[in-house]
Amino acid sequence: MALLSLRFAAAPAPVASPPARRARAATSFRASASPSxxxxxxxxxxxxxxxxxxxxxxxxxxxxxxxxxxxxxxxxxxxxxxxxxxxxxxxxxxxxxxxxxxxxxxxxKPAKEILQVQNMFPLPIDTDLLPGVYLCGYHSQDSFGATSYLITHPDGNILVDSPRYTAELANNIEKLGGARYMFLTHMDDVADHRKWAERLKCERIIHSDEVESVTADVEWKLTGNGPWNIGADFELIHTPGHTQGSVCLFYKPVKVLFTGDHVAKSEESDDLYLFLMYNRQPVSLQLDSMRKLLKLDFEWFLPGHGHRIHYKDVHAKDSAIESLIANYTS
Ligand SMILES: [Zn+2]
The missing domain is CATH 3.30.70.20 (Alpha-Beta Plaits)
Incomplete structure (x- = not known):
């Protein structure tokens, strides 16, 4: 399926020196439910x-x-x-x-239900409000513990960011139809993307500004400022700030925005939150990216870290964004 490139007329963003990347753990690991x-x-x-x-x-x-x-x-x-x-x-x-x-x-003590719980993933988030949207679980340390999601769709399923690879999860994703695409929000959350691509034969998507040696072979590299589309239901929104090539996925029919690390919910309050200590780009650029979200008709934020947010309507979502912008500009 072709990705359509519709460029914004935005001026090029100032480029800051990226701070040193956090060290990635090279070891593999496996959760344990038994005495150890x-x-x-x-x-x-x-x-x-x-x-x-x-x-x-x-x-x-x-x-x-x-x-x-x-x-x-x-x-x-x-x-x-x-x-x-x-x-x-x-x-x-x-x-x-x-x-x-x-x-x-x-x-x-060994958990007798552990195999049953393994088979719950991917986990439906809300079958009424978010049909076909799942949590993958199995967060990866190589993605700094980020959340990944699966969207099932008649034109092909989409994995959003990379869970830790396990054969059990791969089997369960295949039972849901596999994945046609793996959309990577930014360079931090790519984890086991290659293993997933090999197993599921999915095409990976990432912005070209996020490509490093580990993602050099990604099939789709977005260029420019977008937005880009996957069919009629999905729009990819360029949201630089956390990183230069951060991109959010807007799933229009259920009014959801998958944000990666662009924005999240504060753990202490209901406010929106920016991970400024991990930003590679100026906050002013990130706030410009937040302003882009005011134009979009969505009610949910599904972030890479922390709690999901569901607003009662798009106006409540816009108010929260405006409060965030005011907090960081006052
Ligand atoms: Zn990040």
């Missing part, structure tokens, strides 16, 4: 009981929004603040265990 030497690494901030978080936690937030009744941020990292009581909370905690990018969540 990690028991000795139990953070003292965990409450007593079966579930616990170890010291290797990178504070990626994933467990806290996946199982908020169980995991909290204590002394700068995740910890079990309350052991799950209901079966629902236990399943959510096990979903977080499998998704933890550093395999830092454990149970003292």
């Amino acid at each position: 030497p990690a028991v000795g690494r139990r953070r003292p901030q965990n409450v007593p009981g079966d579930f616990f978080v170890d010291h290797r936690c990178i504070d990626c937030q994933a467990c806290r929004w996946m199982a908020p009744e169980v995991f909290k941020r204590i002394d700068g990292k995740a910890a079990v603040a309350a052991q799950p009581v209901s079966e629902e909370d236990r399943i959510k905690a096990l979903q977080a265990l499998l998704s933890c990018p550093t395999a830092s969540i454990h149970t003292e």
